[in-house]
Amino acid sequence: MKLDLPQSNKPGQHFCSIQVTSENGALCIINPLFLHEHGDSWLTHNQAKEKRKSVPWISGEGQEEIRLGPPAEDDIQDGHLSNPDKPTNVCEDSCMEEPKVVVTKDEHLNACCKSQENQSTPKLLRKSVIRLHSDPKRENMVEINETQTSDNILIERNKTLRLSRERKSALLRHRVSWIQEEDILKTVLKKANSDTSLSSSDSFLLPPPPELDSVSISSVEEEGDRCSLRPKRHHSHGLGDIVRHSLLAVSTALTGLVSPEKHLGNRIQQLAEDPSSYLGGIVQTFTIQLQKRSVVYLSSTEMLQALRQLLTNSKNHLLERNETLEILERQEIEEFKIASVIESSLYKCVLKPLQSAIYCQLLEMHNKDGSLEMLLDNQKKMKKWSLSDQKPRAGMPGLATMEKIKQRLAHMHKAYSPEKKIRHLLKVCKHIYESMEASSGKKEAFGADDFLPVLINVLLECDLTCVQLDVEYMMELGDPFQLQGEGGYYLTTLFGALYHISTFNTVSRQLSVEAQNSIRQWQRRRTIHHKQTFRKSNQLNEKMSEKYASLLALESS
């Protein structure tokens, strides 16, 4: 790390440089307000020690990485509470956090400051943050002011804290790297214009675009996916707790400005975690049942259907809550969107924690019934066979595209939201179409005659165990609304392709009874739901409670 400061500066000499570069060349901006208030002597102070390595309030090199993927919930809490001196995932989930957590974090901040600072400032800050958080709609103007105020207060506090640390530590290094923080902020603020510097807080007041994707939980997941692909970055440029905390506070304040959809999501999360609420009660009971395996399901479909039923019941319950009706009355969220916002939130608080348990049980069931073995055996057989015979008319994807497809399928497997999985599936199909077009050399529209054989051949190269679990997961757990249209078509096609592979070399021209039942039930589930307006839900529950035939025990017949 180097400061681009004239080395000749004597301590105490004030200058107004606002540009500092870090080791990796990122531009760092210091809030001029801070310089205005406190001068910049702190920048040049202790220049001689500049070359030393770490600063206590900055994470040392290699000590900790910024984790870009979505953190586990306990990480957030534990991280902030128990390791005050360690860098924490400042912003990762702060949007999603409840007010009480904000307070906790501010208290931690208080604790840091206690020795140096009078208590009034942190209290003021906390108050304003909470007010922002709880009252987003009403006081737009006030919010702006408060955000700015809290910004200033934070800077004040940064300074005091920094001074205190200075005294404690001989290894001083001053880094104020707002820009570096942006990468992290992006995950939180998402579309809220993160390429502006934090010091201009008003730029964050732009509301997120009203498109549904921007508010859905799965878009958070998408960010996570994308981020996890990047090489992990070492936290070498050193972001101080203070900076992080100020960012945390600012981003927390910004949560107050985030869409009503987000608030609803937060609220649902809160309810799901509260065992005394209806939602929390049923969610936690089911979770325990599934994890302890206290209920024995006859088939994978039965298990997934029970879970889907839980999602549907929860959704209907949430749609009928006064809170939701008030949101609709105030027109904060459009009527047609609200069900999907709730659905996405439920994925997050129900499916996300259960996903690995679900996979685990599905895998066990299919190992037991032999269907997985059959599928994988046939995959091997067909692979040999397709080399010599039955090559698809249209060209197969090249190695590079195959790699992309495999990666996409891996993302699909990782995603916990069925909706998100379907989006990954559509992208896989798009890659296939593109490679078909590329190999035919012209922009040709390929229909199913060409697409299906290529899809099957592509699948032969992929991890079919995962694909099999995903298909089942999507078919049974997805919102019937989302299983219509293009998503439904390609999901059916994927199911068909797997079915074709697993029944390869068998003489039957007929679908097995199980497969027919399965498709019929699924189709029924997709269609009956469409007649339902979201406030009239009880009929549905009756329909949903039917036992479904085993989806994938196709070969057992």
Place this chain on the structure above:
Amino acid sequence: MASRGSTRANGVGQTKICQFKLVLLGDMAVGKSSLVLRFVKGQFDEFQETTIGAAFLAQSVCLDDTTVKFEIWDTAGQERYHSLAPMYYRGAQAAIVVFDITKPETFDRAKAWVKELQRQASPNIVIALAGNKSDLAEKRMVEFEEAQAYAEDTSLLFMETSAKTAMNVNELFLAIAKKMPKSDAQNPTHAARNRGVNLQGSDQQSRSGCCSN
């Protein structure tokens, strides 16, 4: 997928939007997808939805006070994929069975499809028979009269079409659109995604027609 669905009809008087699943069946290379592409491309872009490929296409046609939206599910015509077909026609409210007038075996296969649909698909499914490649009249192997007589016997819509010259393509889809039930009760798939238009509030009872099989 969230952006799918139509909003265009918002506020345009009493325009109803009905959405139907239409499945395409027929032997390989009889021109199933060409037929649909001709139909889709020949329509106003305004009513077209972008899809990732031609195996699934969506297109709307206007019919008096109703916009009929077709979600068109193509199937692979190869014999070896025959057993997958029920996955596609299950829940379809309309089907077009296509054959090639220059290949009599495709007509036989079409007849088998019709039989299967009438036995296994939704009881109210509207089936149309399309004798495609009518531009290749000199190579004709299936007589118009023969196909028409069969269609009458089995109560199908029938037209000879040419995806190449566009002959009868729009007409075929329009004829199907006209035969589709327009009341909400018989159209279970349209409601949710098109909430912009008020289609709610009608009875909930008779969805049986489409989903009870």
